[in-house]
Each structure stands twice: as structure tokens, then as C-alpha cells.
Amino acid sequence: MYLVRHGETKWNQIRRIQGHSDIALNELGMRQAELVAGRFRSETIHAVYSSDLSRARDTAAKIAENFSFSVGAHPTLRERCYGQWEGLTYEEIRERFESQDEASCGIETFEDMQRRAVAALSELAAKHPNEAIVVVSHGGLINSFLHYVTAGEQGTGITRIDNTGISVFRYVDRRWEVLQVNDTDHLEA
Numbered sequence: 001m002y003l004v005r006h007g008e009t010k011w012n013q014i015r016r017i018q019g020h021s022d023i024a025l026n027e028l029g030m031r032q033a034e035l036v037a038g039r040f041r042s043e044t045i046h047a048v049y050s051s052d053l054s055r056a057r058d059t060a061a062k063i064a065e066n067f068s069f070s071v072g073a074h075p076t077l078r079e080r081c082y083g084q085w086e087g088l089t090y091e092e093i094r095e096r097f098e099s100q101d102e103a104s105c106g107i108e109t110f111e112d113m114q115r116r117a118v119a120a121l122s123e124l125a126a127k128h129p130n131e132a133i134v135v136v137s138h139g140g141l142i143n144s145f146l147h148y149v150t151a152g153e154q155g156t157g158i159t160r161i162d163n164t165g166i167s168v169f170r171y172v173d174r175r176w177e178v179l180q181v182n183d184t185d186h187l188e189a
Contacts, residue, residue: 001121001125001132001134001135001170001171002045002133002168003137003145004059004063004135004136004167005136005138005139005161005162005163005164005165006025006029006033006050006053006056006136006137006138006163006164007025007029007036007164008025008026008028008032008163009023009055010023012026012163013028015089017082017090018082018138019079019081020079020081020082020086021086021087022053022054023055024055025054025058030058032164033062035187036062036166036186037062039185039186040066040134045132045133046128046131046132046133047069047072047124047133048060048064048069048133048135048136049124049135050137051073051074051077051138051141052077053078056077057071057073057136060073063134063136071136076117076119076120077120077135077137078138079138080108080110080140080141080144081106081108081113082107082108083106084107085105113140114147116141117137117141117145118145121135122176126171142161143156143161146181148176149169149176149177149178150178159182161181164184164186165181166180166184168183
């Protein structure tokens with residue numbers, strides 16, 4: 001399984017929390033989507049999936065064009081929901097919500113997002129035994145999955161996942177293995 005973070009958005013660029021907000025790719029993000037699609041051109045891919053948010057769906061559509069596939073879009077592959085924090089910078093969050101906990105702001109727990117990620121990705125892997133698939137999602141979800149697979153050695157709070165960074169996993173005997181994390185060689189083109 002090739003797990004790919006979506007291309008850049010304006011909110012990525014200015015460091016605003018996106019969460020479930022449906023923010024489109026910016027010009028650089030569209031170029032990144034083309035470059036990551038080029039990375040997969042010579043691969044044998046059996047299916048392409050994505051989050052249902054446009055930044056992931058549009059990145060996945062570029063990849064799927066190589067294979068004449070339609071993209072299977074799934075809400076379970078979305079970024080963590082950040083409730084009232086969405087659209088704000090970290091500085092604005094500190095100013096407005098300093099005395100409130102995450103739950104009171106409508107924020108999905110890390111554990112809930114991680115369970116959602118593991119269940120969705122395991123289901124897709126089981127649906128495609130011995131096949132290579134591409135899944136385009138979001139930095140937080142990918143990092144939470146990586147955190148799960150490595151028992152906390154990598155992932156959330158430790159590993160950076162860049163826009164269109166590719167992480168590669170293998171699902172064997174209902175166990176996940178990490179083969180590569182955050183490959184961005186395609187962006188050097």
C-alpha cells in the first residue's frame with residue numbers, strides 16, 4: 001500500500017488547521033499532484049482510493065489518470081476533525097481557546113482517528129490481497145497510522161509527512177510492516 005499525503009493547499013502554506021474543512025489544492029499543490037502521479041506511471045497499481053475531501057481526491061485523481069481508474073473516495077480516510085479550531089492558526093488557537101480542552105471544542109480524539117485509520121486501511125488491504133494500491137489521505141491520519149504500526153517509534157509527534165510524501169506499507173497475515181516513510185524524491189524534478 002502506497003499511502004500518500006495530498007498536495008499543498010493555501011491553508012497548509014499559511015499554517016491554518018484544515019481538519020474536515022474542504023480546502024482545495026493551491027497552484028503548488030496541483031503541481032505536486034502531477035509530480036507524484038508521474039512517480040506512479042511505471043508502477044503496477046490495482047486501485048486508487050482517497051479521502052473524500054477535495055485536496056486528497058484531486059491528488060488521487062491525478063494518480064488514477066495513469067491507470068484509467070476512478071478514485072474510490074471514503075470519509076473514513078479524512079484528516080482528524082478539529083471542530084472549532086478549523087481555519088485557525090496555532091497562535092489563534094492559543095489566544096482563543098487557552099482554557100478549554102479539546103473535547104469541549106468538538107475535536108476528534110487522536111485515538112478515535114487512529115482507530116478509524118487502522119480499520120479503513122486494513123479493510124482496503126484485505127480487499128486487495130497481493131495487489132498494490134494507492135491511498136491518498138492527510139498528514140495527521142497517515143502519522144497516526146504510522147504511530148500504530150511502529151508502536152510509537154515513528155508517527156505523530158515524531159515523523160514529518162510532507163505534501164505528496166509517499167509512505168509504503170505491506171499487509172501480511174493481518175500485520176502491517178513499514179517499508180518506506182515520506183519519500184519525496186518525485187518533488188525534486
